[in-house]
Amino acid sequence: MNIDKFNSEGCGSPVETSQPLAEKHRPSREARHYDPTSYEAMTNVAKADKQSAFRPLVYICSPFSGDTERNSEQARKYSRFAYEQNTIPVTPRGAGTGLVGSSVPMEHGIMIDTTLMNQILELDEENLTVTVEPGVLLMELSAYVEDHDFFYPPDPGEKSATIGGNISTNAGGMRAVKYGVTRDYVMGLEVVLPDGTITQFGGKVVKNSSGYDLKDLIIGSEGTLGFITKAILKLLPLPKRVISLLIPFPTLKQAIDTVPVIIKSKTIPTAIEFMQREVIEDAEEYLGKAFPDKQSDAYLLLKFDGNSTQEIEEAYDKVAKLCLEQGALDVLISDTQEREESIWKARGAFLEAIKGSTTYMDEVDMVVPRSRVNEMVTYLHDLHNEIDIRIKSFGHAGDGNLHAYILKDDLSDEEWEKRMSAAMEKIYQKAHELEGQVSGEHGIGYAKKPYLRESLPEKNLDLMNGIKKVFDPKNILNPHKVAQR
Numbered sequence: 001m002n003i004d005k006f007n008s009e010g011c012g013s014p015v016e017t018s019q020p021l022a023e024k025h026r027p028s029r030e031a032r033h034y035d036p037t038s039y040e041a042m043t044n045v046a047k048a049d050k051q052s053a054f055r056p057l058v059y060i061c062s063p064f065s066g067d068t069e070r071n072s073e074q075a076r077k078y079s080r081f082a083y084e085q086n087t088i089p090v091t092p093r094g095a096g097t098g099l100v101g102s103s104v105p106m107e108h109g110i111m112i113d114t115t116l117m118n119q120i121l122e123l124d125e126e127n128l129t130v131t132v133e134p135g136v137l138l139m140e141l142s143a144y145v146e147d148h149d150f151f152y153p154p155d156p157g158e159k160s161a162t163i164g165g166n167i168s169t170n171a172g173g174m175r176a177v178k179y180g181v182t183r184d185y186v187m188g189l190e191v192v193l194p195d196g197t198i199t200q201f202g203g204k205v206v207k208n209s210s211g212y213d214l215k216d217l218i219i220g221s222e223g224t225l226g227f228i229t230k231a232i233l234k235l236l237p238l239p240k241r242v243i244s245l246l247i248p249f250p251t252l253k254q255a256i257d258t259v260p261v262i263i264k265s266k267t268i269p270t271a272i273e274f275m276q277r278e279v280i281e282d283a284e285e286y287l288g289k290a291f292p293d294k295q296s297d298a299y300l301l302l303k304f305d306g307n308s309t310q311e312i313e314e315a316y317d318k319v320a321k322l323c324l325e326q327g328a329l330d331v332l333i334s335d336t337q338e339r340e341e342s343i344w345k346a347r348g349a350f351l352e353a354i355k356g357s358t359t360y361m362d363e364v365d366m367v368v369p370r371s372r373v374n375e376m377v378t379y380l381h382d383l384h385n386e387i388d389i390r391i392k393s394f395g396h397a398g399d400g401n402l403h404a405y406i407l408k409d410d411l412s413d414e415e416w417e418k419r420m421s422a423a424m425e426k427i428y429q430k431a432h433e434l435e436g437q438v439s440g441e442h443g444i445g446y447a448k449k450p451y452l453r454e455s456l457p458e459k460n461l462d463l464m465n466g467i468k469k470v471f472d473p474k475n476i477l478n479p480h481k482v483a484q485r
Contacts, residue, residue: 065116068133072190072198072229078110079227080196082476090194091478092223094135094162099363100445102169102222106480112227114164120144121230127204128235129187134164134228141233150235153179155271156441157348164228169443170220174271174303177398179236181441183219188232191218194472204232217467222443223478225471239305242270243312244334246343247323248296252276252381255298256374258326259397262302263370267318271303272398273347274377279354279394283346286353291346292339296329300397301347351405354392360408362420366431367401367440379430380404387426389419401440428455444482452483 082088089109096103105111118135123145130145130152139159145152155173156166165171167189172181188202201215202208218226249255255274262272277297284291293299302319306312320331334340355361368376377393380402384391390409395402406423408416428438428451438444438451453461464483468475475484 066119068117068119068121068230071117071133072192075112075192075227075229076196076198078112079192079194079477082110083195083474086474087476089476089479090227092134092164092168092227094165094168095137095160097158097161098165098169098445099365099442100439100447102443102445102478102481103165104446105478106446109476114162117164117229123148123150124204125150129204129232130235131230131232132163133230134162134167136163137161138163138166145235146238149238151238152185152233152235154182154185157351163231163233167219167228167231168222169441172396172399172401172441174273174396176396176401177272178268178270178305183216185234186215186219186231187234189215189218189228190230191226191228193226194474194477198229202232217471220443222445222482224468224481224484225477227477240307241309241312242303242305242340243316244304244340244343245300245302245316245320246293246332246334247300247302247320248293248329248332249298249300250296250327250329252298253374253378254327255300256377256397258300258323258328259373260371261322261326262319263398265318265322267315269302269315269319269398270305271301272396273301273394274397275299275301275347275350275394276392279350279392280346282353282357282392283349286349286356287346289342289346292342293330293332300328301343350394351403354405354407357392358390358407358409360416362406362424363442364404364406364424364427365401365439365442366404366428366436367399368431368434368436370398370400372434372436373397373400373402375434376400376402376431376436380427383423383426387419387423389423391423396440399440400436424451431455446481449482449484 079090082090089105089107091103091105091109091111092114093103093111094114114135116135117133118137119133120130120136120141121133122131124130125148128150130141132141137159138156138161141163142152153175154166154171155175156171157173161171166182167186170181170183186202187204188200190198190200192198201218218228249258259272259274262269275298280291300323302316304312304316306315323331334343380391380393389411390407391404392407393402393404404427406420408420411419431438432455438448438455444452461483465485468484
């Protein structure tokens with residue numbers, strides 16, 4: 001291998017883990033762009049090396065912030081080099097917030113860190129688009145476009161995730177009920193293919209029936225088909241008013257059974273979330289703040305947006321009456337900014353709060369048709385008794401995407417592995433029975449491969465692997481992920 005050919009500015013030199021990695025990759029005071037990523041990664045590799053005789057060759061590539069053309073060229077160079085060497089895997093990585101091992105380099109090799117590819121390149125108000133690099137954080141993009149009176153609807157719970165990661169997993173979030181998911185807002189992509197070719201898929205045009213939509217193959221591919229260097233995203237005018245309803249129900253079943261009734265009414269809220277008292281209590285303890293209501297064990301949380309108070313009131317009034325007819329105890333309106341923030345801050349803290357309530361946990365992300373949400377939630381609620389393990393759940397009831405968290409507590413490692421595996425198997429099997437799928441917004445990565453194989457026909461997997469071979473004949477780009485055997 002010609003190592004010198006690969007050494008370049010913006011990428012750590014290839015090193016054996018037996019070398020003093022931490023010192024070699026510590027950012028200097030004079031560095032043009034400080035980025036601790038390489039240093040921290042190499043430190044971890046050095047620690048791992050002390051526990052194993054295996055010494056992999058590792059590259060950590062951190063592009064320069066603000067130099068868009070150079071970053072694309074460097075990504076092309078890294079890919080081309082890996083392609084010519086035949087055996088070097090390349091793994092794109094964003095902020096590392098994924099939950100299924102999508103960006104974990106299974107064979108080491110080259111990891112291209114995109115967190116410094118973080119420029120918002122263009123706001124095109126005439127075409128209602130924004131062009132960004134993949135390392136832009138979701139919260140940064142949302143704040144930027146809202147300052148210009150625009151709205152980027154995809155709203156995954158992890159706001160510190162990168163746009164590139166959102167595109168790679170086709171992330172959804174709470175607003176998917178009304179606005180859809182990431183795929184619905186990606187108009188164009190600049191992509192580096194595994195052989196180093198830089199190409200464009202899609203663009204700013206609203207209509208496009210010009211052959212196969214290769215852009216949509218990249219979206220949700222989890223970095224297995226190409227390396228995203230730019231994205232053109234669709235924007236909407238910013239809604240002027242937002243109001244939320246917090247609706248307590250006597251039982252979880254009554255709350256969940258109400259969701260299909262709301263959907264059938266054709267008055268679609270921006271978001272429909274379900275919450276249980278035990279998860280709310282975790283959030284209260286985690287945040288150190290009381291939830292606005294204490295009267296129930298089960299809640300629906302609905303959000304409405306629009307351009308006038310009258311428009312929103314007409315929508316939520318109809319839904320509120322439906323909920324009361326279905327047995328709701330009350331309808332609480334977040335008519336102040338303080339109440340609105342307290343409710344949604346609690347909702348946003350659920351994941352971290354559940355983590356803090358146990359010793360360890362694993363998560364199940366599945367999706368079922370909206371009409372079957374009630375069946376899935378009831379099943380999750382009863383499963384912990386069957387397997388004798390704690391399971392907490394919440395999720396996007398309005399789009400059928402549910403999150404179940406299996407908690408280790410005081411179980412031994414052996415018993416935990418046994419019960420957790422049994423719970424996961426049963427949950428994914430039930431989702432399949434209800435005509436659902438194994439992932440709603442987190443992707444497949446490495447962790448969910450077995451469940452994907454069980455849920456899809458063999459022919460579908462063959463087609464996915466065939467697409468992978470066309471894009472990546474040498475299998476160097478993020479190997480062993482998604483549908484690969």
